[in-house]
Amino acid sequence: MAPRTITPFGPQHPVLPEPIQLKLELEDERVVGVVPAIGYGHRGIEKACELNEYPKNIYLCERICGICSAIHGMTYCDVVEKLWPLEIPPRASYLRTIWAEMARTHSHLLWLGLLADAFGFESMFMQYWRIREKVLDILEITTGHRVTQSVSIVGGVRRDIDDDQKKHCIEVLKDVRKEAEALNNVLVNDYTVKARTVGKGVLSYDQAIALGLCGPHLRASGVKEDCRTQGYWAYGDLSYEPIVATGGDSFSRAAVRVGELYQAIDLQLEAFGKLPEGELAAKPKGNPPANEAVSRVEQPRGEVFYYAKGNGTRNLERLRVRTPTYANIPSLLVMLPGCELADVPIIVLSIDPCISCTER
Amino acid sequence: MIMLPTVVRNLFGGPATRMYPVTTREPFARARGHVEFNEDLCNQCGTCARRCPAIAIDLDKDKKEWILHPDRCIICEVCAEVCPKDAITIAPQWRAPFYKREAIIYHSKAVKEKGEKTGE
Amino acid sequence: MIDKLKEISKDQLLAEVKKYADAKARFVTGSANDLGDKLEITYFFNASPGMDLSALRFSVGKDEEVPSMTGIYLTAVLIENEMKELFGLKVKDLAIDFGGHMMLAQDSPVLPMLKTEEQLAAGKKGGN
Numbered sequence A: 001m002a003p004r005t006i007t008p009f010g011p012q013h014p015v016l017p018e019p020i021q022l023k024l025e026l027e028d029e030r031v032v033g034v035v036p037a038i039g040y041g042h043r044g045i046e047k048a049c050e051l052n053e054y055p056k057n058i059y060l061c062e063r064i065c066g067i068c069s070a071i072h073g074m075t076y077c078d079v080v081e082k083l084w085p086l087e088i089p090p091r092a093s094y095l096r097t098i099w100a101e102m103a104r105t106h107s108h109l110l111w112l113g114l115l116a117d118a119f120g121f122e123s124m125f126m127q128y129w130r131i132r133e134k135v136l137d138i139l140e141i142t143t144g145h146r147v148t149q150s151v152s153i154v155g156g157v158r159r160d161i162d163d164d165q166k167k168h169c170i171e172v173l174k175d176v177r178k179e180a181e182a183l184n185n186v187l188v189n190d191y192t193v194k195a196r197t198v199g200k201g202v203l204s205y206d207q208a209i210a211l212g213l214c215g216p217h218l219r220a221s222g223v224k225e226d227c228r229t230q231g232y233w234a235y236g237d238l239s240y241e242p243i244v245a246t247g248g249d250s251f252s253r254a255a256v257r258v259g260e261l262y263q264a265i266d267l268q269l270e271a272f273g274k275l276p277e278g279e280l281a282a283k284p285k286g287n288p289p290a291n292e293a294v295s296r297v298e299q300p301r302g303e304v305f306y307y308a309k310g311n312g313t314r315n316l317e318r319l320r321v322r323t324p325t326y327a328n329i330p331s332l333l334v335m336l337p338g339c340e341l342a343d344v345p346i347i348v349l350s351i352d353p354c355i356s357c358t359e360r
Numbered sequence B: 001m002i003m004l005p006t007v008v009r010n011l012f013g014g015p016a017t018r019m020y021p022v023t024t025r026e027p028f029a030r031a032r033g034h035v036e037f038n039e040d041l042c043n044q045c046g047t048c049a050r051r052c053p054a055i056a057i058d059l060d061k062d063k064k065e066w067i068l069h070p071d072r073c074i075i076c077e078v079c080a081e082v083c084p085k086d087a088i089t090i091a092p093q094w095r096a097p098f099y100k101r102e103a104i105i106y107h108s109k110a111v112k113e114k115g116e117k118t119g120e
Numbered sequence C: 001m002i003d004k005l006k007e008i009s010k011d012q013l014l015a016e017v018k019k020y021a022d023a024k025a026r027f028v029t030g031s032a033n034d035l036g037d038k039l040e041i042t043y044f045f046n047a048s049p050g051m052d053l054s055a056l057r058f059s060v061g062k063d064e065e066v067p068s069m070t071g072i073y074l075t076a077v078l079i080e081n082e083m084k085e086l087f088g089l090k091v092k093d094l095a096i097d098f099g100g101h102m103m104l105a106q107d108s109p110v111l112p113m114l115k116t117e118e119q120l121a122a123g124k125k126g127g128n
């Protein structure tokens, strides 16, 4: 038997934008065991949310994650609204849907770029990020900021999309779709890409459920499960069908995300077409009552889970946030043993890890 | 080879990036850039300081000072929305980076009228 | 209000969790809450495929031991370690024990998620 060595992977590693350490136990080049070590980015946001007044928490929750910032803010508002419960106006739910899908578009473009980068396919990485910049620009035009959009408030949204902006957004989105098609064509047909992803990090249907995965990672193993099927906000009105792949490997995960990228653009175009007129926000009455609520929303990386407990004061008694990566990290314990050291970066990346958001 | 059309287009197209900070893009009209304060309108009611999520606004009621800590401000636009006198606006230009944590002190000039509600 | 919330005692926990595992439900997450003298633990499960959430809830005293469900759902390892560190929940037989250093470092606050005195006082006044 070859001698075993322990190799640390991270916390600073070129493929990881964020700090996570994997202690890999290696036998020659083969991984035989792995222990993830997280905790480099723990900020105590859940505790801070208990001490802050509830309207101020929106801005804190938006800073849990930089990429799904808008959706974190919206989900927080959603869970607090459920404490009353408070109905939000239809225009607000459409606008939330549009911004959530814009966030998904740019997040998937970011991930596809990072995937290309992990192969060493630098020019493709830059192409993806060039397209992504257009999406960020329309986000900035409509919300006021490219990263922390801060558009949601308890009861609705703060900003409106007027007709000029709407026209501009539709144009840009069509353009983005055309350019992304050209690049995705390369990604799904290229020989090297396939050699590095097909059959790597395979999880079967049963394993995926037993590990409690979520999001594209779960759907790539053939489980047709997506929070958007609950029909929150405007999703109930839009023609929406989860995208599923059956391979369960890194390639299927890429394929699901490519599919969702197009779907997100289509959903935005459809929502723009159906955008109803009306109020932007309903006014909450008094403080959140003593009640409990759960809100599950689909983020680009999977299901985000918010649990809130009010106690009739301006502060929440408890707020629990479970981000998608929190559920997806344990899958590394199963996927990595048995693979080559060189495949580790791509398998880790295939769950689209977002570590700081995991630790909150 | 499937990448070829993209490669060719790039060869003849201009760069997609800008030479920041030599050339900057015009800020979008409704972007949130920085906080601007109008001394003539503020009457020291204190709503903005209470509602600011980042505790970036301080008031000194005796000296009638309105103090902004730009290093804490997250440019969320809450203060501008809640100010009953519209003394705060959000301008689209980004702030330049700074090296020191310095508060900006303004002097509020408007006076509270009798019986006027003070915020919430 | 959470639909399909089932109150159990901590001795029933493993048997109840086993039922979910046999029904091929997906473990979603857990949440702990400090009630002053007790900890209230809630585990959430999703009947897959679909979007059907149900929950198990039990409360334990702060010095009671709780069995770990990592033997049934490996994925609970992060949440159980987190509760152990941040709330001081005493979990037995963890599959991977981070030894109190998953989220926290050597000189971090101890059990930071427990309620402060003021919070408990305010909760009694305003709530329920």
Ligand code: SF4
Pocket (backbone or CB within 6 Å): B035, B051, B052, B053, B054, B055, B056, B057, B072, B073, B074, B075, B076, B077, B078, B079, B080
């Ligand atoms: S923009 Fe937001 S953070 Fe900045 S001073 Fe106003 S309320 Fe405070």
Ligand code: SF4
Pocket (backbone or CB within 6 Å): B041, B042, B043, B044, B045, B046, B047, B048, B049, B082, B083, B084, B085, B086, B087, B088, B108
């Ligand atoms: S008038 Fe406006 S700027 Fe002045 S203290 Fe009140 S809210 Fe703040």
